[in-house]
Amino acid sequence: MQQSKFSQKFSDDLGVIQLMDDLGTYVGKPGYIMLGGGNPARIPDVEAYFQQATAELLEDEDRFKSIIGTYSAPGGENEFRAELARYLNEKYDWPITADNISLTNGSQTTFFYLFNMFAGAFEDGSHKKILLPIAPEYIGYKDAGLSPDMFRAVRPEITLLEDNLFKYRVDFDALEVGEDVGAICVSRPTNPTGNVLDGDEMAQLSQLAKDHNLPFIVDNAYGLPFPNIIFSDEAPTWEPHMIMCMSLSKLGLPGLRTGIIIANEAITRKIESMNAVISLAPGSLGPALALNGLKTGAINRLSDNLIRPYYEKTVWEMVSFLRTSLEGVDFYIHKPEGAIFVWLWFPNLPITSQELYEKLRDRGVLVIPGEHFFPGLPEDESNPWQHRYECIRVSYAADPDLLQQGAQIIGEVVKQLSAK
Numbered sequence: 107m108q109q110s111k112f113s114q115k116f117s118d119d120l121g122v123i124q125l126m127d128d129l130g131t132y133v134g135k136p137g138y139i140m141l142g143g144g145n146p147a148r149i150p151d152v153e154a155y156f157q158q159a160t161a162e163l164l165e166d167e168d169r170f171k172s173i174i175g176t177y178s179a180p181g182g183e184n185e186f187r188a189e190l191a192r193y194l195n196e197k198y199d200w201p202i203t204a205d206n207i208s209l210t211n212g213s214q215t216t217f218f219y220l221f222n223m224f225a226g227a228f229e230d231g232s233h234k235k236i237l238l239p240i241a242p243e244y245i246g247y248k249d250a251g252l253s254p255d256m257f258r259a260v261r262p263e264i265t266l267l268e269d270n271l272f273k274y275r276v277d278f279d280a281l282e283v284g285e286d287v288g289a290i291c292v293s294r295p296t297n298p299t300g301n302v303l304d305g306d307e308m309a310q311l312s313q314l315a316k317d318h319n320l321p322f323i324v325d326n327a328y329g330l331p332f333p334n335i336i337f338s339d340e341a342p343t344w345e346p347h348m349i350m351c352m353s354l355s356k357l358g359l360p361g362l363r364t365g366i367i368i369a370n371e372a373i374t375r376k377i378e379s380m381n382a383v384i385s386l387a388p389g390s391l392g393p394a395l396a397l398n399g400l401k402t403g404a405i406n407r408l409s410d411n412l413i414r415p416y417y418e419k420t421v422w423e424m425v426s427f428l429r430t431s432l433e434g435v436d437f438y439i440h441k442p443e444g445a446i447f448v449w450l451w452f453p454n455l456p457i458t459s460q461e462l463y464e465k466l467r468d469r470g471v472l473v474i475p476g477e478h479f480f481p482g483l484p485e486d487e488s489n490p491w492q493h494r495y496e497c498i499r500v501s502y503a504a505d506p507d508l509l510q511q512g513a514q515i516i517g518e519v520v521k522q523l524s525a526k
Contacts (some may be wrong), residue, residue: 182209186393212363226253234288242479257482295444364392431517
């Protein structure tokens with residue numbers, strides 16, 4: 107039977123589908139090491155906290171019935187929004203209220219809403235794009251636009267560092283904000299690379315957006331104040347032209363799909379309308395489990411004392427495993443500054459990152475091929491950029507023993523390729 111253009115957009119070869127298929131197919135399957143997915147690490151004390159929070163919710167009969175048995179407001183659970191506004195005002199002096207906050211059913215829903223709000227076809231006949239000032243960027247952005255050609259990305263500056271590390275920076279000389287731009291968007295820390303744009307880069311991008319009367323969208327799913335998987339202490343900022351996007355997933359609740367949008371009231375009201383049409387209301391269980399943690403400061407303690415130290419320690423263990431397994435190979439690792447991934451670059455890799463992914467999968471190691479992380483970066487035949495095919499994303503949220511095994515197999519496969 108015939109299907110609409112909308113339906114045809116959701117083909118089987120999308121990068122995000124490959125990621126989620128791997129999660130569903132291989133997680134827990136004997137003989138496979140999952141280093142490709144976005145699941146957070148299983149940190150026992152964090153899981154114990156949310157297990158206790160769930161038990162307390164079950165014991166409170168009236169609250170349990172309210173959370174489970176009724177729809178929330180279209181903007182999300184009202185008490186959680188009010189408490190989060192108080193928390194952020196107190197912590198960062200942001201001038202916001204509950205009306206500046208809307209919840210969604212996860213970050214992927216958040217960006218589907220926002221990208222199609224600010225890019226695509228406009229009533230005046232124009233077609234606008236989301237400007238990604240630095241690539242690579244999150245794999246889930248790539249196919250979130252309903253209109254074709256929704257993104258424009260800019261190649262980064264690459265700085266080589268000591269000890270096989272490197273870092274991406276925004277190339278402001280190459281960054282142009284034309285009439286076709288509907289919004290500017292960055293993730294910080296960046297998925298897939300672990301890059302953290304510094305305060306000067308963020309200030310320049312924010313000012314560019316303000317000068318062109320554009321929203322500046324910041325994907326803060328890994329950042330401050332929670333889950334605080336960011337290995338620097340630069341406090342986040344918010345202004346009315348900014349849209350700060352947060353999540354409860356990397357705090358330890360990915361299955362409850364809770365996205366958070368902090369924006370001016372005109373935008374949050376529009377998000378509420380989208381929620382009402384698409385899903386009636388966002389889910390309430392995630393906010394219910396996090397609410398008391400905001401009130402008591404437990405969210406700060408989980409993020410600052412458990413989550414950040416766990417990842418900061420583990421990422422350098424993974425870097426050590428990779429340095430050992432890849433000794434003698436031409437490789438670089440993006441400087442780990444946050445998020446839950448290591449970004450590996452193999453200059454002059456003789457095959458594509460997709461083909462490397464397949465070879466590693468055949469050996470029982472699941473990663474994500476890097477070429478899917480460059481939405482909006484044109485294929486320029488006159489000036490090709492091989493770099494986009496030379497990288498892979500590796501999660502370090504697995505058990506340390508599996509990380510060492512996975513790193514060893516990555517080294518073996520890449521060395522075999524280099525020997526040919």
